[in-house]
Amino acid sequence: MRHIISLLMENEAGALSRVAGLFSARGYNIESLTVAVTEDPTLSRMTIVTTGSDDVIEQIIKQLNKLIDVVKVLDLNDGKHIERELMLVKVKATGVYKDEMKRMCDIFRGRIIDVADNSYTIELTGSCSKLDAFIEALDRSAILETVRTGASGIGRGDRILKV
Amino acid sequence: MDSSAHAATDSQAKSMTGADIVINCLNEEKVKFVFGYPGGAVLHIYDALYKQNGFKHILVRHEQAAVHAADAYSRATGDVGVALVTSGPGATNAVTGIATAYMDSIPLVVISGQAPVPAIGMDAFQEVDMVGVTRPCVKHNFLVKHVKDIAPTIKKAFFIAKTGRPGPVVVDIPKDITAHVADFIYPKTVEMRSYSPILKGHSGQIRKAVKLLLNAKRPMIYTGGGVVLGNGSAELIKLAKALNFPVTNTLMGLGGYPATDRQFVGMLGMHGTYEANMAMQHCDVLLAVGARFDDRVIANTKHFASQKRTIIHIDVDPSSISKRVKVDVPIVGDVQSVLSDMLDILAQEESQTTDTADWWTQINEWRGIQSLDYAYSDTVIKPQYVVQKLWEVTKGEAYVTSDVGQHQMWAAQYYKFDKPRRWINSGGLGTMGVGLPYAMGCQFADKNAQVACITGEGSIQMNIQELSTCAQYSLPIKVILLNNRYLGMVRQWQEFFYENRYSESYMDSLPDFVKLAESYGHVGMRITNPADVEGALKEAFDKKDKFVFMDFVTDQSENVFPMVENGKGLSEMVLSPLSTSRLKGEQ
Numbered sequence: 001m002r003h004i005i006s007l008l009m010e011n012e013a014g015a016l017s018r019v020a021g022l023f024s025a026r027g028y029n030i031e032s033l034t035v036a037v038t039e040d041p042t043l044s045r046m047t048i049v050t051t052g053s054d055d056v057i058e059q060i061i062k063q064l065n066k067l068i069d070v071v072k073v074l075d076l077n078d079g080k081h082i083e084r085e086l087m088l089v090k091v092k093a094t095g096v097y098k099d100e101m102k103r104m105c106d107i108f109r110g111r112i113i114d115v116a117d118n119s120y121t122i123e124l125t126g127s128c129s130k131l132d133a134f135i136e137a138l139d140r141s142a143i144l145e146t147v148r149t150g151a152s153g154i155g156r157g158d159r160i161l162k163v
Numbered sequence: 164m165d166s167s168a169h170a171a172t173d174s175q176a177k178s179m180t181g182a183d184i185v186i187n188c189l190n191e192e193k194v195k196f197v198f199g200y201p202g203g204a205v206l207h208i209y210d211a212l213y214k215q216n217g218f219k220h221i222l223v224r225h226e227q228a229a230v231h232a233a234d235a236y237s238r239a240t241g242d243v244g245v246a247l248v249t250s251g252p253g254a255t256n257a258v259t260g261i262a263t264a265y266m267d268s269i270p271l272v273v274i275s276g277q278a279p280v281p282a283i284g285m286d287a288f289q290e291v292d293m294v295g296v297t298r299p300c301v302k303h304n305f306l307v308k309h310v311k312d313i314a315p316t317i318k319k320a321f322f323i324a325k326t327g328r329p330g331p332v333v334v335d336i337p338k339d340i341t342a343h344v345a346d347f348i349y350p351k352t353v354e355m356r357s358y359s360p361i362l363k364g365h366s367g368q369i370r371k372a373v374k375l376l377l378n379a380k381r382p383m384i385y386t387g388g389g390v391v392l393g394n395g396s397a398e399l400i401k402l403a404k405a406l407n408f409p410v411t412n413t414l415m416g417l418g419g420y421p422a423t424d425r426q427f428v429g430m431l432g433m434h435g436t437y438e439a440n441m442a443m444q445h446c447d448v449l450l451a452v453g454a455r456f457d458d459r460v461i462a463n464t465k466h467f468a469s470q471k472r473t474i475i476h477i478d479v480d481p482s483s484i485s486k487r488v489k490v491d492v493p494i495v496g497d498v499q500s501v502l503s504d505m506l507d508i509l510a511q512e513e514s515q516t517t518d519t520a521d522w523w524t525q526i527n528e529w530r531g532i533q534s535l536d537y538a539y540s541d542t543v544i545k546p547q548y549v550v551q552k553l554w555e556v557t558k559g560e561a562y563v564t565s566d567v568g569q570h571q572m573w574a575a576q577y578y579k580f581d582k583p584r585r586w587i588n589s590g591g592l593g594t595m596g597v598g599l600p601y602a603m604g605c606q607f608a609d610k611n612a613q614v615a616c617i618t619g620e621g622s623i624q625m626n627i628q629e630l631s632t633c634a635q636y637s638l639p640i641k642v643i644l645l646n647n648r649y650l651g652m653v654r655q656w657q658e659f660f661y662e663n664r665y666s667e668s669y670m671d672s673l674p675d676f677v678k679l680a681e682s683y684g685h686v687g688m689r690i691t692n693p694a695d696v697e698g699a700l701k702e703a704f705d706k707k708d709k710f711v712f713m714d715f716v717t718d719q720s721e722n723v724f725p726m727v728e729n730g731k732g733l734s735e736m737v738l739s740p741l742s743t744s745r746l747k748g749e750q
Contacts, residue, residue: 010357013306014294014295014306018298021299025299055485055489058485059482059486062481062482063482065481066480066481066482068302068303068323068355068357069357070357163356
């Protein structure tokens with residue numbers, strides 16, 4: 001099953017490689033991994049999207065907690081949560097595509113953030129599945145380039161991950 | 164940052180170089196021995212070391228041996244072992260030692276030199292990314308980038324190495340900062356928001372465990388290296404005695420429970436005794452203490468799970484629980500603390516034991532198979548016989564180190580360890596070549612002790628250069644070489660699983676070990692006749708101040724039994740011919 005794991009870790013050199021190394025050394029899947037500093041500059045927050053059986057997820061959480069630099073780990077799937085991912089898509093904007101791309105962008109509530117002679121760059125935010133759906137909806141030959149950030153996640157309401 | 168080590172408020176802090184700070188930190192930690200080898204990047208540290216007389220530096224002949232010796236020193240004493248190596252090849256040579264300690268959870272601090280800070284990343288001479296290289300085989304590691312960080316980092320390194328589930332910590336120190344100057348203040352305490360091991364077990368869980376134990380019909384206690392490392396042996400003995408339950412130890416756990424005790428059923432696992440493996444498979448309540456259900460211990464997990472039993476698991480590392488085998492009552496905590504809480508709760512119970520008479524009858528029937536019996540010969544030396552005689556001659560009191568292979572299994576099976584921290588071997592990583600440096604570490608730990616290194620002619624050659632170190636420090640180690648001219652365990656597998664195709668497992672062109680030992684000023688002995696084994700051992704151990712290298716020429720075709728073949732279930736053992744006929748006789 002797909003899980004979103006959030007964690008806080010010391011913002012120190014090499015901390016990211018400890019997490020990435022753990023996943024590769026133990027053969028765990030990583031669908032995406034995002035990391036950036038928090039409002040407290042000594043802490044980084046990471047969101048990892050992974051898949052595995054309940055036993056594997058339990059081991060992943062335990063192994064992450066075992067890393068000396070990791071301060072807190074939370075499996076967002078244990079409760080209600082929100083996930084968002086940002087995608088930038090460069091698409092053809094010539095001939096029929098010019099209107100078609102504008103319309104698709106509006107349907108998915110994206111924004112065109114760059115217009116060039118032959119292309120648009122569309123910014124789209126949402127759950128991973130929404131971004132997947134947008135890609136599916138587009139004519140493949142119209143896609144010039146895509147870049148995705150990977151998911152960031154946060155618990156709903158009172159579910160707060162903080163030191 | 165609140166994860167820093169708190170500095171003592173000492174207004175009289177002395178200003179000194181980074182190198183002097185390193186030395187002072189080690190002396191603050193009351194380190195007695197540092198095992199190391201000098202080189203360019205640690206020259207400032209070696210210069211500072213020259214001028215101090217707090218700890219003694221032991222010069223090895225290869226960095227791998229430095230780490231192994233520090234590792235054995237820790238296994239024998241319980242203190243943190245310390246090694247010091249230079250950058251680049253010095254650091255990479257240390258990696259096998261570090262990985263060996265990591266797999267067996269041994270607390271070490273390994274200080275490695277590094278290229279100067281401005282040269283890092285420039286492919287400098289003897290530069291290697293030590294933090295990157297060791298990341299998968301350390302509990303934690305540090306690259307120190309400023310002289311003022313040296314003391315707090317070393318303080319943290321010792322704290323992390325010895326607390327919780329212990330393990331090796333690497334501190335990589337660039338050369339330039341060991342020349343820089345800073346005030347030396349050694350922090351008194353460490354507080355880390357990201358690291359606080361759980362030591363006290365959950366009382367509700369412990370209560371539940373005691374209830375289960377008291378209701379068991381076929382109970383079993385299975386303990387591992389955690390009991391030895393966590394100093395829980397005394398509590399374990401009390402608990403087992405109070406309950407009258409059978410006890411088995413893993414390879415790493417030997418000595419955690421006295422091997423000569425009636426309740427001890429021997430080591431379990433791939434080469435465990437028939438009774439230990441059968442009892443493990445058929446018990447109804449299993450108490451696992453400081454053990455991790457390793458593949459060499461419980462074999463095929465599906466087969467193990469096919470027999471229903473309730474499992475209680477005590478371990479300081481939560482990730483060891485329900486990793487290979489699902490457990491019913493997990494208890495995270497320090498083994499000693501949890502076991503003594505268990506004893507307290509047990510004392511409050513109305514009845515403090517349960518009827519295990521039928522279970523013991525069954526176990527004793529299994530014992531009757533005598534799975535460690537072997538055919539003695541008066542023409543060729545049987546390796547098992549040498550270990551048995553070694554046990555007699557040393558009265559079971561020696562520190563015994565081993566390398567890896569058949570001799571290791573025979574040492575574990577036939578030397579009856581009654582005390583913890585006497586059996587020193589590489590269980591997890593299975594590192595050939597540890598035996599001799601391990602013996603060095605033990606001899607430094609206890610200079611008057613009898614130290615025996617049981618080894619094979621393959622393993623001993625992997626760190627044979629340490630014969631020189633043993634000469635330099637006059638270490639009266641006794642090497643017990645079980646020389647069968649084969650990589651015995653490889654040969655055994657080739658016999659069983661590869662139709663006797665002995666691919667590259669014959670050890671050709673062996674040195675004359677007697678002459679080799681003598682060339683270092685040691686005593687060499689060659690023993691070829693079974694009748695001479697006991698006398699030779701007595702003669703060797705009578706030479707109390709001499710290093711004696713004993714080359715026992717042994718049976719080439721002897722195999723280790725019992726054996727659980729790869730992929731098979733724990734109770735599906737191949738027994739020795741003698742035991743097999745006894746088993747058939749019973750049926």
